[in-house]
Amino acid sequence: MRTQENRAAETARIISDSRSLYTRTDGEPFFFSSGWASPVFIDCKKLISSPDDRALLVEMAVEAITAHIDPDSLDAIAGCELTGVPFAALIADRLHKPLVLVCKQRKGFGRLAQFEGSFEAGAKVLLIDDLATDGASESVFMSALRKAEAEILGTFVLVDFNVFTGEHRMLSLATLEDIMDRAESDGYFGRREADEVRKFIRDAPTWSRKHGGISAI
Template sequence: MPAPSPRKSTIAVESAKMLIESKAILFTDGKPFIFTSGLASPVYTDMRKVIAYPRIRTRLVDFAIETIETEIGYEALDIIAGGETAGIPFAAWISDRMHLPMQYIRKKPKGFGRNARIEGEITEGAHALLVEDLATDGGSKVSFCNALREAGQRCEHTFVFFFYDIFPEARTMMAEIGVGMHYLVTWRDILAVARGSQYFEKSVLDEVEAFLDHPLAWSAAHGGVAELAAKA
């Protein structure tokens, strides 16, 4: 596999700035966010906000293409596959820029008609890149990659714009199924940029760092779960 881009740190910093500016990154004003998993957090990532900022999303896609081509290869992919639902617009932008066909993957078969889980043309043996907006613990990525493989395609890489990178099992799960994780920015990058700005109180960022260091302990102490449920 090609080595990571030497520009990766620059891309991370610039991506962090854009996500903060577009308010895709939200910091609590005291009351923690509670995720669907039950995890309590002082921060929340809403990558869907990016679709409302054409200049920012264009630049993020520039960075995505550079990262994909450098870390995966220029002619290594045949299809771009977006995960339902948040990954679909991001996959569409990337497929358009890379001049590759696109699919999208349902979380489960729709239950009628063809009962399809993958929408779009399926090509036996094609190399598919799974694209999503973000990754937390990696569970949904495993499900989507398995769906692509069960359809007869290959899936050896996934790309996300934002990677939490605070749950070790995310990298472990990806490695176990032989899938490389590629991304633009992590929470540590966001925190570093936020500390260098004048927009956030130090006490808020200290609380964020405490969460990043021990997310499950922080969650349990603030009304959330103390462990994440295993995903099928």
């Protein structure tokens, strides 16, 4: 089994090679739905279209998850609408676990109105998404699971920005800093771009405030 350091390095390589990392260090930055401003974004949606990369990411995800959570303790895998669904489905298949999809909004009535699929009250669930920036989206999906009387054993993402204060801690394959380390070594950025993203990683709230975003939630 790979170490966490090995998994982070492989994930960073995949993201760098697939050109899934984008920056806006001049002009208007990226704005996340919660109001944070960022000079960088990772488009994990691209990764499902490469069979080799996808297979390796799922293999490493299963390693990371089972290193922290006993699969026998899990009753279901929950995928976040929309981008978390492909990887949640693949991981659920590898672990041979039921799959449910957590929707952004309720559709219909009853305890499971915000879900596709079903699970019993008290079910032990692992929530899966592709990318966590500020953790706001994952918090919404976690709230839906709790309202549906699920017990959340953890949250897993491929990449966790891991730069915002108060962000819910998650299992992940890599952090934004891991991705940046690889991207810089690959010559993905110019020096000025890289320096600006490093400023964001060191102090995201201050960077966000200076560029028109919020500085706290």
